[in-house]
Amino acid sequence: MGKVNYWEAAVRHYHDGKVLLSSQPVPREANADQLFGLAAECALKAILVWLGVPTDADGGVTEPGVKKHIDALWPEYVNHPDGRVAARYQVGAQNPFHDWSVHHRYLADVHAGGSAAAAHERAAFACLLAAQKALADHGGGSL
């Protein structure tokens, strides 16, 4: 296992999601959607790490409450101990990924989701912006 870097991962997943979404002749929504969920998850975890949640030797989060995918992570993040600093990276109480699931990746094409890809893209973007803010706030060079 290599070194975890949630910020880099978030940016990578987001960009690749956009590539799939803009693919021709037909946008590849199902997997784009998966990547947006993954991007948002990594963005929120990046923020949590900068805020000081415990991590293992590779830099991965260890708290059970936070070791989740985006659908379950969102409410955990929103309810995380609110400090003046944490409040800077608010993403809103409503969970836009409530209809996202990691299980979609195993399903038949027709059930694999993707119709909410555009909405999830926007939500992932918002999470990444918050993470970018946190990046600059916490010694932006040491990624």
Next chain:
Amino acid sequence: MALEAAAGFVASQQPKVRDALLLVRDLAGRITIAVDDRRVPGAVAEIAEAVGPLYAQLAPWSPGATGAVLLASRLLDPDAIFSASGVVTLADSGVRLLDRLVTGREWLSLPPEGETGDHPPRVVFYGVKGGVGRTTAASVVALELAREGRTVLVVDLDLESPGLSHALLREEDMPARGLLDAYVDLGVGPLDEDGVRDMVQRSPVSDRPEVDGTIWVAPARGQIAGDFLGKLSRAYVDGIGSTTGFASRTVEILRRLEAQVQPDVVLIDSRAGLHDIAAVALTRLNAEIGLIFAAASTQTWSDLEVLFAAWNQRGLATVFRERLQVVAALVPELGAEDYQRRLRARAHEVFSRTLYDEEDAASLERLDAFNFDRDDESAPHWPLPVRWNRAFFDWEAMGEGHDHEAFIQPCYGELVQRVRACLPESVVERG
């Protein structure tokens, strides 16, 4: 000093590279070099190599010897960093800096463009140390202006330890809501009319026979206390989106109160200390004058020098310095002249080091150079005296006794006159 060293590094680069560099100071004060590699892609490798020794030199105020530069190409939204509204240009070096401070950042940026000045005159009472009689002075000024028939709106922006509201309102007069509630509400949506009405109350002082005008008070806290500490935290939190920052909320609250009360003048009591509120009050409210209540003590001037130097460093001194007026708080009865001389000297020293233009041949030529001699009475540093008198020791604006009245003129006369001078001519014509 870390910032100077980092600025020196940037300033020593070739012009094209220099213009693509930004210093980013994080919440802990560590400095990172940010490179807009969209503009100078070829320079990245060289800079990345050069910052290693720089970071080692800056430690612990850097991302560490192995720290990297922050690249625009690796960001999702590079302009949010490189063109952030918080970026300032350092006066000495011309190097650009983005300071990520949680507190104190908003007040270091320029007044909002939307502030057209279409509001009644605002006067801020500010003191870097508590206990210098700022609140008493504000009460006296409110009383004197109301006596002359004016409608005075008093805003108690000392959210954490409000004094002025209690000086002018009895417990039973306190409105249901205070400023604190408005700050919190604005974090999630607009203020409704009822909410504004419930925040302000007429002071019983207005009913005195000698008072022709009215004093309205917007207290820091209302009757309904609720979760005070929780509210205080939420009041300071930046909302989602830039229009709900603390400074913007302060401006909005003032505008709504002014629309509600239609005052001739607004007196704002601002928190003592180098905190957001005081700093915001001085810089974002388009105040006619910022009265700085100061004692002669070393501590006071040391604190003020820090504040002024921060403005100066960011090239903002020129925006605010013309609106300042030092007030000699609590000039003692005995040794008054000596006290004022000491205070004047100290004030002049600090102003000269920070806010006044350099006294060199070039500035002496310029008619608009902003500097003043030590004994120039028209100077912002020249302390307006407020004289301590035992009559005001336990004076209360709402008190029964009027023994103090003989002392208002000798003790506060100059201060009241200075505030009066900010106002348009008399209100005798009004109804």
